[in-house]
Amino acid sequence: MAKVKANTRSDDFFKSVWEVVRLIPYGRVTSYGAIAKCLGTGASARTVGWAMNASHHSPESIPAHRVVNRLGMLTGKHHFKEPDAMQRALEKEGINVVDDKVVEFDRLFWDPSKEIQI
DNA sequence: ATGCTGACGTCGC
């Protein structure tokens, strides 16, 4: 009965990730590590990616296609409904993707901690 | 219940 504490924490982590991802402006991209670090767990970048996977199970629309690894590579494209959906969504927003990598990633990179300012 | 894997990132050798 009094063990609801751990349950709240894990749920909050996923929820925070989705919230940050939803805050990504149109035509911008970010990295898993940036989100993880923004949440205070820079070493848990892996879990951020897992949160993206859970985004499919979430009733909210999470633009996971705007989240790529630190190299700007579309590592998660294979997890989408269609492998081309991710690259297609990015190109639709004006982001050029070549060889599964975001062009000008450094310029399109959006820092969550810079906007959220916890 | 325990262990492994997984859409990453950083450090070490």
Next chain:
DNA sequence: CGCGACGCCAGCA
């Protein structure tokens, strides 16, 4: 300079 291993959290076998 190149490659490997570890750490983190959660879901699944």
